[in-house]
Amino acid sequence: MATVSLISDADASKEVVEVFDDIRAMRGSDFINNFWRALAHDPTLLRATWERLKLVMGDGALDPLTKEMIYIAVSVANACEYCTHSHTAAARAKGMSNEMHGELLAVIGMAGQTNALATALQVPVDEAFQA
Amino acid sequence: MATVSLISDADASKEVVEVFDDIRAMRGSDFINNFWRALAHDPTLLRATWERLKLVMGDGALDPLTKEMIYIAVSVANACEYCTHSHTAAARAKGMSNEMHGELLAVIGMAGQTNALATALQVPVDEAFQA
Amino acid sequence: MATVSLISDADASKEVVEVFDDIRAMRGSDFINNFWRALAHDPTLLRATWERLKLVMGDGALDPLTKEMIYIAVSVANACEYCTHSHTAAARAKGMSNEMHGELLAVIGMAGQTNALATALQVPVDEAFQA
Amino acid sequence: MATVSLISDADASKEVVEVFDDIRAMRGSDFINNFWRALAHDPTLLRATWERLKLVMGDGALDPLTKEMIYIAVSVANACEYCTHSHTAAARAKGMSNEMHGELLAVIGMAGQTNALATALQVPVDEAFQA
């Protein structure tokens, strides 16, 4: 259960329908996942989040699959159950192989470990790392 | 300051020297950063961490630069100051351009935002995302 | 499922009943939510937590609704599923409108984003911000 | 030190200057804090972040001071040193009294405590809290 109801297509306002239509067009699929249906209670927040996501996750100096794996890494560290699921599914859809997933997990686990060690030791930042 | 002293080359035990030598050989540089000098109080932990890091961060289905950017993403979400610095420096050394860094930041920021929204809304995971 | 059983009214010790009675009196409702029923395994911890919560969440320089929204913000950032639900319900009961909820979400999301950016950039604190 | 250099007014591109000018105009002050100077390496990210922040933090169903206190709460839970400083300074500038600050701290501390307890106990969400 969510802290709000999920907005169905039937209940969607004109402003929400416009965003849903754009999501569908961009993805070439009729499926609108629950995140957008929950966010649709605030059409302004829905639109702002979607418009920004489109820009950020598109192709650029980093390819979309790399971006999805970075997104998974943040979502895991933030313990976001929904985002871990949705972005793992998105990464698979964009071509993440089992081998890539295994290495992604290994890096995330390694970072979780050394982050904890560096914080526990309060290691001072080396001058060599200064920008 | 750290919660332990930093082990200098002069103070390093034989077991620590072996690990330091391997770090130097792998990196083709004499520089040993503070993380390893702090960890060196426990030679077993030092060795286990270094041996694992070597394996995990090497080339594979994901390239080393992609792995460094994933490492940065986790380190930022875990608010690890040292790791954010050290892995940003490592990513640059492996070829991360300003454009890549900017996009990495944008994805990390976007994930921080939607992680918070999905958690605040407690969005139920869509069946379509099930493995 | 919890990591402990939930203490029913029938199973509650005299000390637990006293706290439950006080919760009921304060809230003008018979309902005791699961948090207190789980915590009741340790009557001392139950009482200390409840007594402190009463004091902290009461009216003062900040009104109770503002305090509930701050509580939600922390709970979301800590990825606490239970607390996000319970304090969202509490905030609604204290008058949080849909508009207020939407703006609360927008601020929480924005903070999640800029927290990540500031940490990724390791921005040094401006002197102007010093107390 | 930051992971990037801080862009001075002299080094700012035309696009960055436009954003800096807008920040100055909005705040009625010449001061540009380090967050924006670090972010200015990516003018697109700088502009998107600033434009969104302006919208989100303005007056609405919640007043700007309440929003700053919510921002502090998230920043603390995310252990963001910079953001804790900058938004505490902003909240004071918008009228946060010592009494309000004390109560804000008490709520943040209380939430930190019960978040931990609820997660440790894995308390199941009550049906009464369902939206």
Next chain:
Amino acid sequence: MATVSLISDADASKEVVEVFDDIRAMRGSDFINNFWRALAHDPTLLRATWERLKLVMGDGALDPLTKEMIYIAVSVANACEYCTHSHTAAARAKGMSNEMHGELLAVIGMAGQTNALATALQVPVDEAFQA
């Protein structure tokens, strides 16, 4: 549901069976919990994680029960639902009494509270604490 399927004994590769057999032997039980069945998609990661866990959690300067309680503390702070459950069960199996569990919760809750306060106040580290 997991982001991967759970590997049953029937589907396990020879390499996975070896690790499962070692887990069973070490624990004197036929039961393999879901964590290992999910991790088994990457036999190398499975083996590395299990081998390390065996070493770290064994008897030493700290006894295995103390280590389990420390593990619970980290898992709670990281909001890891699975780990909170599995290590609470493990601590009980190693002799954690109700009184010990209550005190563990009290310490975890107290730390959650003062961590938040110290971060909100950005308290400078005392020289007396320097290593």
Next chain:
Amino acid sequence: MATVSLISDADASKEVVEVFDDIRAMRGSDFINNFWRALAHDPTLLRATWERLKLVMGDGALDPLTKEMIYIAVSVANACEYCTHSHTAAARAKGMSNEMHGELLAVIGMAGQTNALATALQVPVDEAFQA
């Protein structure tokens, strides 16, 4: 720098002096660390925090040193710089040896790693772990 000034003995109100005196008596030392000096801006919060800490951290089913190590574990996972330092110093004062510190670090690091893996895999909780 802190987000508030640190209250010196000379500036302490009568209520604050009483708490400081109790801290000194309990510890058998004149030293008041910065956490309490920052918290002293709100004498009620200062007293409530100190009184609770005294109770929670005293001897019981768990000994004070074990409690300090659990406190460190939470503080590290919450990335609290101040608390990591202060509780590492406190654990040393209560007898934590280098070997114990090394094993504490190893457990904290291991938990950081498997927390990340379990969250990334979204492993469902085994029925066997149910209370």
